[in-house]
Amino acid sequence: MSLPNPVALAIPAFILLVLAEMVVARLKDRRRYCPRDTLTSLSLGLGNLLAGTLAGSLLFALAVGAHQYRLIDIGWTWWAFLLCFVLDDLAYYVFHRSAHRVRWFWASHVIHHSSQHYNLSTALRQTWTGFLSLAFVFRLPLFLLGFEPAMVLFCAGLNLVYQFWIHTEAIGRLPPWFEAVMNTPSHHRVHHAVNPRYLDRNYAGVFIVWDRMFGTFEPERDDDRPRYGILRQLGSFNILWAAFHEWIGMARDLWAAPGWRNKLGYLVREPGWSHDGSRETTETIRARWRERTAASTRN
Amino acid sequence: MSALQLAGLLATVLALAGIAWAMGLGGSPALDRDRAMAEAEERLAGFAAGGAFLSEDGVAALVWGERGDFALVKAHGVDLAVRRLSRIAPEPVEGGVRVHSGERMFGAATLKLLPAERDRLLAMVEARPR
Numbered sequence: 001m002s003l004p005n006p007v008a009l010a011i012p013a014f015i016l017l018v019l020a021e022m023v024v025a026r027l028k029d030r031r032r033y034c035p036r037d038t039l040t041s042l043s044l045g046l047g048n049l050l051a052g053t054l055a056g057s058l059l060f061a062l063a064v065g066a067h068q069y070r071l072i073d074i075g076w077t078w079w080a081f082l083l084c085f086v087l088d089d090l091a092y093y094v095f096h097r098s099a100h101r102v103r104w105f106w107a108s109h110v111i112h113h114s115s116q117h118y119n120l121s122t123a124l125r126q127t128w129t130g131f132l133s134l135a136f137v138f139r140l141p142l143f144l145l146g147f148e149p150a151m152v153l154f155c156a157g158l159n160l161v162y163q164f165w166i167h168t169e170a171i172g173r174l175p176p177w178f179e180a181v182m183n184t185p186s187h188h189r190v191h192h193a194v195n196p197r198y199l200d201r202n203y204a205g206v207f208i209v210w211d212r213m214f215g216t217f218e219p220e221r222d223d224d225r226p227r228y229g230i231l232r233q234l235g236s237f238n239i240l241w242a243a244f245h246e247w248i249g250m251a252r253d254l255w256a257a258p259g260w261r262n263k264l265g266y267l268v269r270e271p272g273w274s275h276d277g278s279r280e281t282t283e284t285i286r287a288r289w290r291e292r293t294a295a296s297t298r299n
Numbered sequence: 300m301s302a303l304q305l306a307g308l309l310a311t312v313l314a315l316a317g318i319a320w321a322m323g324l325g326g327s328p329a330l331d332r333d334r335a336m337a338e339a340e341e342r343l344a345g346f347a348a349g350g351a352f353l354s355e356d357g358v359a360a361l362v363w364g365e366r367g368d369f370a371l372v373k374a375h376g377v378d379l380a381v382r383r384l385s386r387i388a389p390e391p392v393e394g395g396v397r398v399h400s401g402e403r404m405f406g407a408a409t410l411k412l413l414p415a416e417r418d419r420l421l422a423m424v425e426a427r428p429r
Binding site for chain 2: 010011013018020022023025026030031033034035037041042043045046049050091108115117121156229231233234235236237238241245280284285288
């Protein structure tokens with residue numbers, strides 16, 4: 001069965017919605033968009049499409065190869081599509097959590113977080129090095145289970161298209177039943193925020209239930225407005241720097257680290273980890289923030 | 300993706316950024332001394348701000364820490380970006396000083412200062428504990 005590429009089909013809608021959000025920003029808050037940031041985000045999105053085109057055939061061949069070793073024949077049924085969509089979203093959760101907790105995967109994913117803005121153009125700010133970071137391994141279980149490769153890639157495309165609209169400040173909170181089950185702009189604003197309370201939370205793609213199940217959910221609070229970006233802001237709109245800065249930083253750390261154990265640490269430990277403990281991780285930042293909060297409560 | 304599609308998408312990217320510019324979106328951050336100090340403390344672990352030199356155009360500040368350390372805060376689009384300065388060697392320029400971050404991609408910032416402020420900054424840097 002031949003299925004369309006949902007992302008390619010959605011591109012005209014992406015463009016129109018970015019334009020619509022710009023109009024809203026013009027009317028409500030001009031600072032929601034910055035032309036240079038928009039140019040960087042959209043250029044990175046274009047580069048991602050190009051990289052995807054180059055690696056696409058190889059990825060599909062790998063998927064078909066893995067499918068040869070499937071446990072069962074699931075085939076093309078309506079319930080297989082539904083199940084595939086849900087399980088693919090679970091695979092996305094695992095991938096995304098790893099992308100924030102393992103520096104090798106973070107080096108690729110950081111591009112998406114490197115804007116200090118949170119708008120629909122940020123949604124398109126995507127990695128150029130997904131293939132290099134081996135992100136596809138997280139979907140291998142689906143092929144090995146027996147889902148058709150074309151079905152999995154179709155569901156993965158739908159998942160990405162869903163995630164586009166949640167990158168906005170133009171939508172506040174949605175009805176409670178929706179916020180309980182689905183990933184929403186509110187939940188995903190938390191994910192993109194660098195406030196200590198929000199760091200490394202809300203990894204979901206489509207269903208926020210995974211975060212609720214696995215203890216990584218944090219609701220957005222009105223008294224702690226999200227601040228976006230990465231802990232060490234780039235301070236540059238250079239496209240190549242945005243795409244490769246973490247790979248370069250990792251290579252430098254790897255080169256300078258004493259001993260193989262430390263070198264390995266710079267590849268597989270969480271971002272911010274250092275062999276001499278001189279840098280900050282999510283855990284140390286959150287602990288310091290908790291101490292400060294507790295001290296100010298006591299006083 | 301064909302070359303024609305790629306060219307079309309590239310043109311769209313440029314057009315969207317151009318529309319954002321034509322609509323007057325963006326701006327510059329409202330930077331004052333308090334915000335510069337708060338930004339440095341929030342972004343840099345263990346940094347306790349003692350005060351700040353604020354550029355008259357409000358696009359950069361040099362924050363000094365209570366332990367003799369320094370942080371550079373600069374406008375980045377409508378937001379701010381901060382770096383702790385491991386070495387500081389402000390370069391006197393016409394109407395102020397130029398402070399290098401020590402990182403090529405982060406760059407340097409020029410602080411427009413009155414002569415007395417500039418001299419105070421240079422003296423403070425000179426007298427810092429090494």
